[in-house]
Amino acid sequence: MKLLAMAGALRSGSLNKQLLKLAVKLLEGAGAEIDLVDFRALAIPIYDGDVETGTGLPHGALELAARVTAADGLVIASPEYNVSMPALLKNAIDWLSRAKPMPLRGKNALLLSASPGLVGGNRALWALRPSLEVLGVHVYPDMFSLASAHQAFRPDGELVDEALAKFLRRIVDGFVRVTRAHQTMEKK
Ligand code: FNR
Numbered sequence: 328m329k330l331l332a333m334a335g336a337l338r339s340g341s342l343n344k345q346l347l348k349l350a351v352k353l354l355e356g357a358g359a360e361i362d363l364v365d366f367r368a369l370a371i372p373i374y375d376g377d378v379e380t381g382t383g384l385p386h387g388a389l390e391l392a393a394r395v396t397a398a399d400g401l402v403i404a405s406p407e408y409n410v411s412m413p414a415l416l417k418n419a420i421d422w423l424s425r426a427k428p429m430p431l432r433g434k435n436a437l438l439l440s441a442s443p444g445l446v447g448g449n450r451a452l453w454a455l456r457p458s459l460e461v462l463g464v465h466v467y468p469d470m471f472s473l474a475s476a477h478q479a480f481r482p483d484g485e486l487v488d489e490a491l492a493k494f495l496r497r498i499v500d501g502f503v504r505v506t507r508a509h510q511t512m513e514k515k
Contacts, residue, residue, distance in 0.1 A: 328506055330354060331398040333364035335405035335416040335451070342441040342476040343448075347404035349484055350439055350471075353499040354402065361402075362394055366415055373414075374421045388422035392430045395423060400435035400506045401464070405455055407440060407448035412455045420458050432463035433513070435506040437498070438470045441479070447472030465509065467502045471495050 332351050334344045351361050369387035372378070378385065384392070395401070406413055423431055436459055440448030449472035456466050471494065473479050479487055486492040 329360045332402045335413045343404040346441040357503040392426040395430035402437045404439040405451045407451035412451045437502040441473040441476035443477040447474035469498045
């Protein structure tokens, strides 16, 4: 099973990148192969209908579309910006939605968020969810939001709170099982 992992933040010290790294470790432990997206390297410009009409999807968006196509599912760790998803992710989704065939349809997705705030960026995920679902993505019902994330990690990258760590493992395992079941159904 191949999963495309992406964080919705560019900065190197990103708490969401830290959370994604931990989730990736758990997913690999559950047998998934991970393709990690580097949005800075992809350098996808802001959606522009004139660019689309004139020269088609930009190189970075085409590369992302190909990598989504090659994956069985997505794992996204998103910051919450002003009670919504960051423009980085929305822009990537907008370009992907214009690719033909549209690569997101039928993919499974696991949503994670981290924030120093008390709701852990959860509202970003509730913004992200409908944009993915309208494009035919099966978003896993359980989402994981890490509150007070600036204090939540141990130096080795694991979570300080053992109950939260257990919850994350349960969500990751459930997502892997559902994604595998979808793969099996599609092969029949
Ligand atoms: C934020 N932050 C924030 N946090 C939150 O819990 N709710 C919010 O609505 C916002 N809004 C917001 C807007 C903008 C433009 C920025 C830059 C930040 C704080 C945010 O959660 C915090 O900076 C995280 O650490 C960002 O995620 P990364 O970069 O650590 O992954």
